[in-house]
Amino acid sequence: MGSSISQMRSSSSSSSRESVTNNRQQIPEDVILDILSRLPAKSVVRFRRVSRTWCSFIHDPFFASLHHARSITRDKGNALLLSYPDPSSSSTSFSFFERKQGFRNLQISHADQQYACLSEIIRGILCIHDRRSHRVDICNITTQETITLPRSTNIPIRPGAGVDFDIVYEPRYSFGFNSSTGDYKVLNICSITGYKLQVNPINGLFTREVSRKTVEFEIFTIGCDRGAGSWRKIDPGYPYDQELYGLTSVSVCADGVIHWRHRLLDQEILLAFDLQQEKFQIIQVPKEASGFQLMKQVKGCLVLMGHVTRGYNRNKIDLWILEDRRDQVWMKETVLFPSYSPCLWPVGSFKTGLILLAQHGCANPAAWAAYYCDLETKNICMIHVPELKSVKLPCGEVGKPSGVVLTVHAENLLSLTSNAYEHAGKKG
Amino acid sequence: MSSSAENPTLTAEITKPSTEIATETAQSAKKITLKTSDDQIFEVEESVAMEFATVKSFFEDAPSSTDTVPLPNVPAKPFSQVIEFCKEQIKFKANPDETEKKRSNSEFVKEKTNEDLVEMIPVANYLEIKDLLDVLNQAVADRIQNRSVEYVRSFFGIDNDFTSEEEALLREEHAWAFEDVDED
Incomplete structure (x- = not known):
């Protein structure tokens, strides 16, 4: 009878199979991971240096997701991330500001503002595509780690151009999380x-005629074969006949599906790509939602947001929430905000169910105010972001912010490269 | 602190006269006898022992057992502190007050040395006391958060197995992580 308790323990718990060796006591591996997941990213990154064991713990993708989940609950929307093309710097750099860390400014090098396309920021990670060089980078905002993906197999390094022909490649890179x-x-x-x-025989001038038009699809997975991966061609059942016209380059990922807005001649639809099935689907947009201003992910659901512009009451924002993708069920919600807020636009959303609204004017884009709107209580409250005042935001047409993204941020320690433990010197 | 405060539970539990045990049994406060790895005998009220999920499932398998339960991975010193915590927890079970519970928990860890915490963690983990492990892990995280790598090594008693070149490389890779660290 006496020995049965230890037997029972060893059979019931497989998680503590391995232990950290130290002088005093045995603290199991899963307990160490739990302690580390409670620390801010800065501390965790520093503690990679504690020992080889700790370094490999921290590099584990499982740990990164554990830590990320904890960051979301711990920060509760206190960490904001503002990204915008900095008008004061002429050539490169987007600046990220993290509210929690006193607005740490992160410059992303190699990104030529004029040509760079930024993806949606998903769990603190984003994809940057340079339209000129066709270079594609993945950047982790928390660790400031950046990797460059191998070149797309569809785009040759030397574009196919000859005496009598010309080939134009227009890649669109969309980023998503399964x-x-x-x-x-x-x-x-x-x-x-x-x-x-x-050559036109009459006037001797060159004319161009489309001789061939195709759309190719390929996918790159960062989660499994990190760093060492390659592009994989897929046949996702694209619903259109070799046509990209009208498809926005901006995509939003919600619930493992990437969504694009697609404006057709007479209607507006969403194109959806399931990251698990790797197949396309068309989603109908509710008629009254067409012309919506913003598409965002809120609490894992896709949400379309529109500023009500008709009628007397302009202090309303309509939300259409995609409740069921397969059956295409939309739910409409309306949010009223204080009447003294003359010009509010949805600019972002929070995974926690909050929508971010910004007040701005054409004359002074720096005079921004950010509002939280709680989807459940419909309460609106202003967030004080004093740093916003000192930031020179670029001003687009009619005072609409261009390229400005304000979003909630939770730290993500996911390492994008292959084994950092080896990288840290085991080889050299 | 007086010298008796160092190990109050241990002495109290062991020296209890048998008559007192008998009267408490009469009031339906069943006692469970536990033996630590360093052969100390603890008599603990059943309600407290049932806070230890490992012990609880032992009695679920053998409900009528009156044997001494051996705890081969549990030394007496951290175990007495664990009992101290569980006794407090039981009060909140009967009378839930989240604010008071939080205050009591933070008070509990505040008095403990780093060594106490590091010793109690494996015990709480082995006995599967979720609440205590949560409190201890958070306390350790709070204590090491702004500290240096060297501090953390001595905190857990971990030997540095990196070469100085490797260490320099890790530091260089993420120099921002080594700024504004508290002095040891």
Whole structure:
């Protein structure tokens, strides 16, 4: 009888199979991971240096997701991330500000503002595509780690151009997170147009004629074969006949599905790509929602937001929430905000169910005010972000912010490269 | 602190006269006898022992057992502190007050040395006392958060197995993580 308790313990608990060796006591591995997951990213990154064992713990993708989940509950929307193309710097750099860390400014090098396309920031990670060089980077905002993906197999290093022909490549890189497997994926929808050059016999000028038009699809998975991965061609059942016209380059990932807005001649629809199935689907937009201003992910659901512009009451924002993707069930919600807020636009959303609204004017884009709107209580409250005042935001047409993203931030320690433990010197 | 405060539970439990045990039994306060790895005998009220999930499932398998339960991975010193915590927890079970519970928990860890915490963690983990493990892990996290790598090594008694080149490389890779660290 006496020995049965230890037997029972050893059979019931497989999690503490391995222990950290130290002089005093045995603290099991899962307990160490739990303690580390309670620390801010800065401390965790510093403690990689404690020992080889700790370094490999911290590098584990499982730990990164544990730590990320804890960061979300711990910070409760206190960490904001503001990203905008900095107008004071001429060539490169986007600046990120983290409210929690006193607005640490993060410059992303190699990103030429004029040509860089930033993806949606998903769990603190984003994809940057340089349209000129076709370079694609993945950047982890928390660790400031950046990797460059291998070149798309669809785009040759030397573009196919000859005496009598011309090929134009238009890749669109969309970034998404497959919540069921924990993989980050980049989808490249690449439109390839071949032109034939002909000399007009009458005036001797060149004319271009489309001789070939195809759309190719390939995917890159960051979660599983990190760093060492490659592009994989897929046949996702694209619902259109070799046509990308009208598809926005901005995508929003919600519940493991990437969504694009697609404006057709007479209607507006959403194109959806399931990251698990790797298949496309078309989602109908409710008629009254067409012309919506913003598409965001809130609490794992896709939400369309529109500023009510008709009628007397302009202090309303309509929300359409995609409750069921398969059956295409939308639920409409309306949020009223104080009448003294003359010009509010939805600019972002929080995973915790909060929507971020910004007040801004054409004359002074720096005079921003950010509002939280709780979806459940419909309460609106202003967030004080004093740093916003000192930031010179770029001003787009009609005072609408261009390229400005304000979002909630939770730290993510996911390492994008292959084994950092080896990287840290085991080889050299 | 007086010298008796160092190990109050231990002495109190062991030296209890048998008559007192008998009267408490009459009031339906059943006692459970536990033996630590360093052969100390603890007599603990059943309600307290049932806070230890490991012990609880032992009695679920053998409900009528009156044997001494051996705890081969549990030394007496941290175990007496664990009992101290569980006794407090039981009060809140009968009378839930989250604010008071939080205050009591933070008071409990505040008095403990780093060594106490590090010794109690494996015990709380082995006995599967979720609330205590949560309190201890958070306390350790709070204590090491702004500290240096060297502090953390001595906190857990971990030997540095990196070469100085490797250490320099790790530091260089994320220099921002080594700024504004509290002095040891």
